[in-house]
Amino acid sequence: MNQWLDERLHISRLNDKFLRKAFPVHHSFFLGEITLFSLIILILTGILLALSYEPSNSMVVNSFDPGTADKPNLIPAAYHSALKINAMPFGDMLRRIHHWTANIMVAAAVIHMMRVYFTGAYKKPREINWWVGMLLLIFTAFTAVTGYALPYDNYAYNTLKVIYSIAASLPWVGEWVSQAAFAGKFPGDGLIPRVYGYHIMLLPGILLALTAAHMLIMIKQKHTQPQYAKRIAYKKIVGVPLMTQQTPIMLALTLLFAGIVVLFSAFIPVHPVEFFGPPSTTPIDNIKPDWYLLWIFGVLAIIPSFEIHFLGGVINSEFVGAIVVPTIALLAMFAVPMLDRSRDNLYYAENPTNYPVRLGLGVAFMALLIVWSVAGYKPELISAGILSNANANAVLWIATFLVPALCYFAVQAIVRGIRSLREADARDRANFQAADD
Secondary structure (H helix, E strand, O other): OHHHHHHHHOHHHHHHHHHOOEEOOOHHHHHHHHHHHHHHHHHHHHHHHHOOOOOOOOEEEOOOOOEOOOOEOEEEHHHHHHHHHHHOOOHHHHHHHHHHHHHHHHHHHHHHHHHHHHOOOOOOOOHHHHHHHHHHHHHHHHHHHHHHHOOOOHHHHHHHHHHHHHHHOOOOOHHHHHHHHOOOOOOOOOHHHHHHHHHHHHHHHHHHHHHHHHHHHHHHHOOOEOHHHHHHOOOOOOOEEHHHHHHHHHHHHHHHHHHHHHHHHHHOOOOOHHHHOOOOOOOOOOOOOOHHHHHHHHHHHHOOOOEEEEOOEEEEHHHHHHHHHHHHHHHHHHOHHHHOOOOOOOOEOOOHHHOHHHHHHHHHHHHHHHHHHHHOOHHHHHHOOOOOOOOHHHHHHHHHHHHHHHHHHHHHHHHHHHHHHHHHHHHHHHHHHHHHO
16 A cells, blocks of 8 residues: 555655654754644634634624613624623633734744844855744734734724724825725724634735745755754754654644643633723723734834824824834844854854854844833833833933843853853863873
8 A cells, every 4th residue: 555655646755855854852943843833723723713703893782781672782793703702611711722822822933033043043045934934923923913803892993993093104105005904994894804804814824825935945954953963963964853753742742832821721811802892982091912012012102203294295103113113123133144244054053152243132132122012011100100201201212222232232241251261161171181191
């Protein structure tokens, strides 16, 4: 039977090329796999949630509180289906697993990209996979945001209004772009069907395509090897084969990961749609996105309000804070392989302390995002008395420049100290060897 299949499908070639691929045995290399496991769990739980979700913002009678015959209690169908999912056996648990897995996927992708950056694994010939990974990170965030809006409670409604306003802030074409993206003026009848289409078809399709491309390129180019591989077998692929050893490890990690997510979800609730109620004209103070987009909200919180009219278009603070600044930050990340002029890295993950400028810039960039994320809590910092209303913006702007600079120079000082210790240790070993001889 195996010979019959091999003659027709060339399974032996598949085994030789893919199933015998060597995977490095190092804990940091599992971060990408955790991202993949999260995507699989999200697809499975998303399918189950979609079976009970109604993607419509047309008004229906609230079966949980129908009102009276003369004055029925009407709510959007999408919000009503979210209430029904919560009332189903394990429905709320399913929402929790879906929600927290999405957050874990973003976190794992971020940490994975940090590992790639700090170890120089983006260098030639792996620049393309760095760019594919960046696109995966961006579209993962987009997918999470669209899912966040689907319950269509008052919080999601106000969040969508903010996103629509950001899209509309584009000079000259903003109104056209926002209406094209949200199926008309906000909130039109096609709003939820359009966002639902993004969330379950367009964006997952993009994620699956990018994931497939990412894995194929990785298989073609091989992993960067951990530093210990240099001592074991110089310029050789060191690891365990996919089929016989790596697969059981991955299955064990998958089960452990799924168990942790379920346990976490059992105790930590998600967004309470019942608390916020259906969409209304009542605004919600201090709307905040999830943690991975909070830095953009922080930029909007501290940038001074302004409008510049130019050739019939309007350039305002919302456009600069929510589109220009994030675009510059993302372009800087895309440009990392082209900006790094250090030697090519074909085999081994680099020691971050051997590249202090890259290490310092990476730490400074993360510090900048943390400062901007803290700025997203400006109203809470003012109400708690940590900052005064008069100087909050000034303090946060000073921190925007000062904290990353301090982090950069602190890293340089620490690296110099590590190098001094290494040199002293090398001298001691040389002296000991000379004395022994």
